[in-house]
Amino acid sequence: MSFLKKLFGGGSDKAGAAPSVDGQEEFEGYVIKATLMRSGGEYQIAGVIEKEIDGELKTHKFVRADKFTDKEACVATTLSKGRQIISEQGKALFA
Structure with missing residues (x-):
């Protein structure tokens, strides 16, 4: 059954898991993370x-x-x- 869910977009085995980070860097106090699809x-x-x-x-x-x-x-x-x-x-990103 899980095969059919994956085939038709009904879910994945990693539901709720954070996306994997393929690369990241800091820029002007922000952290940019590449989470490719x-x-x-x-x-x-x-x-x-991200920014704190x-x-x-x-x-x-x-x-x-x-x-x-x-x-x-x-x-x-x-x-x-x-x-x-x-x-x-800039700062308006999180407004």
């Missing part, structure tokens, strides 16, 4: 931006439509996209 034989841009504000860890998740066959290229582009989001939105 698999789509067929390709990797899709997905990441998390007043003792509370704030997070912002992002996903983009871009897909890559090379995992390292996707990680590099995801981190670059995270830097772009921080540069454009």
Whole structure:
């Protein structure tokens, strides 16, 4: 039965598990984590931006439509996209 759930998007064996981090970096006081999504034989841009504000860890998740066959290229582009989001939105990111 679990095979059919996976086939039709009904769940996974790791329900509630945190996504795996494929790469991360610090940028202007924020932490950017690449949490790539698999789509067929390709990797899709997905990441998390985190910052501790007043003792509370704030997070912002992002996903983009871009897909890559090379995992390292996707990680590099995801981190670059995270830097772009921080540069454009800054403190308003968590507002």
